Amino acid sequence: MKKLILGSALMLAFSVSFVSCKEATDKAKEAAETVEDNAKEAADKVADETSKAAEEVKETATEMVDGIPSFDDAAVAEYVKTYDEYVSEYKEAAESKDMTAFAALGTKGQELATKSQEVMKNLSADDAKKLTEYLTAKSKELQEYATKMTN
Structure with a gap:
């Protein structure tokens, strides 16, 4: 058991x-x-x-x-490219102290200002931020060139 x-x-x-x-x-x-x-x-x-x-x-x-940010909208990218060319021309005119070229750039600057209003209508928030930062930096450059020209 x-x-x-x-x-x-x-x-x-x-x-x-x-x-x-x-x-x-x-x-x-x-x-x-x-x-x-x-x-x-x-x-x-x-x-x-x-x-x-x-x-x-x-x-x-x-x-x-x-020196140019990338944008989703082609129109904004083209505007920035044109604006960058404007800044380069402005720099050349300021360095050479060419008042004739500098006066011609005034018209181009006004055209760019008008075009910027059209371009800003279709911006995404990210692109608006990039464009604002880019334009702020370029404005500072333009001020520096203008200061150099007057000195």
């Missing part, structure tokens, strides 16, 4: 341990899958953030080289 009870107890212990091992294996698999899913999500997020950061660096580098 002892052998029967002992054998039954052993069988019960083995069956409990096999069930426990199976549950532990299942839980381990689930945990591994969860970790894998989280790792993929994290890797995707890092890749997206890295891509965005790289694009921002590229835009900033382009702006630093050209």
